[in-house]
Amino acid sequence: MHSLLHRSLLVTLLVITTSAVALADSPQAFELADHGALTLLMPEGWVGEMKQPRSQLSPTITVAPRSGAKFAITITARWPTASARNILDNNTIRSEVAGAAKSAESQSVEGILALQEIKGVDGRGFYFAATDRAPKPGEAKYLTQGIIRVGGISLAFTILTNDGQETVVRSALDMLRTAVHRQNGN
DSSP states (O other): OHHHHHHHHHHHHHHHHHHHHHHSOEEEEEEOTTSOEEEEEEOTTEEEEEEOOTTOOOOEEEEEESSSSOOEEEEEEEOOOSSSOSOOOHHHHHHHHHHHHHHHHTTBSSSSOOOEEEEETTEEEEEEEEEBSSOOTTSOSEEEEEEEEETTEEEEEEEEEOTTOHHHHHHHHHHHHTOEEEOTTO
């Protein structure tokens, strides 16, 4: 009897563990031509696709659901160039995000869009959230936008959602917080 109970408990634990692993975020790596790789922990049911312009300009990663209610996340990886040799510092990131927030204020329900800090495992940045005052049919109602530094690059991101998708925004911000940049040769 004890042995049967023990086996049943082990089988139950195995099923629970397997289910938890199946629902866990899975890493997806994006090779950044001559700039290493970016790894994102992609939530279950999300898929990411990267487009790299031929001119070796910054690539953009688009993240969307495999099925269900639509949302859109775009992430543009940026790195120092010949004219700007340093990665964006916190003041520059804050200034760029504040400028974007100021531009969005006139179309937002909120009127004034406060900046929020986002701290990642390998850097930090800022973002804001806005509600579109009059979204057109088919357009998203909510915008979350910002920049986070990750290792030797920065990620400019936009999250577009609608009613009932608050968990998408939280999951997307978590995905950005846990992003990892690996330089070439590391």
